[in-house]
Amino acid sequence: MDKPFFEDAGMVRMERFMDLAVRRQKLIASNLANVDTPGYKTVDIDFEQELQSQMAGSAGQGISMAVTDTRHLATSTGDQGGLPAQARAVEGLTLRNDLNNVNIDREMSELSTNAMKFSAVAQMIAGKFRTLKSAITEGR
Numbered sequence: 001m002d003k004p005f006f007e008d009a010g011m012v013r014m015e016r017f018m019d020l021a022v023r024r025q026k027l028i029a030s031n032l033a034n035v036d037t038p039g040y041k042t043v044d045i046d047f048e049q050e051l052q053s054q055m056a057g058s059a060g061q062g063i064s065m066a067v068t069d070t071r072h073l074a075t076s077t078g079d080q081g082g083l084p085a086q087a088r089a090v091e092g093l094t095l096r097n098d099l100n101n102v103n104i105d106r107e108m109s110e111l112s113t114n115a116m117k118f119s120a121v122a123q124m125i126a127g128k129f130r131t132l133k134s135a136i137t138e139g140r
Contacts, residue, residue: 011128014121020051021118027087028111030101038098043087044110 027043034040093101 014125017121024114028107031107035102035104038100040100042090042093042102044090047089074126
């Protein structure tokens with residue numbers, strides 16, 4: 001095997017998927033926290049479009065960055081997983097009298113859907129680790 005276990009295309013995709021799901025979870029939580037804030041506008045990311053752009057842009061490769069000065073920050077992925085996902089105001093939602101457009105039902109539905117997707121990918125990663133463990137212990 002010429003690639004380490006954690007750097008194969010499937011693991012990279014799953015890692016990026018989970019990073020994006022965590023970012024989206026934070027945005028949804030922020031929307032819910034601001035449900036009564038006058039003038040607050042619902043923000044979200046286009047999950048599928050962001051994921052596709054990440055996969056197309058990297059073609060399964062890691063993010064390539066170069067440190068040209070010792071004072072530069074480390075090239076680790078950081079709290080957003082290195083993803084340039086930009087939060088945008090959600091269009092088409094009904095404004096209330098206080099100019100807030102957060103819809104609790106929509107946000108709870110999005111929260112549930114996002115958590116389900118995250119859980120499914122986490123289970124796939126756990127399966128890969130079970131396979132590795134089985135190989136290490138020779139199926140015992």
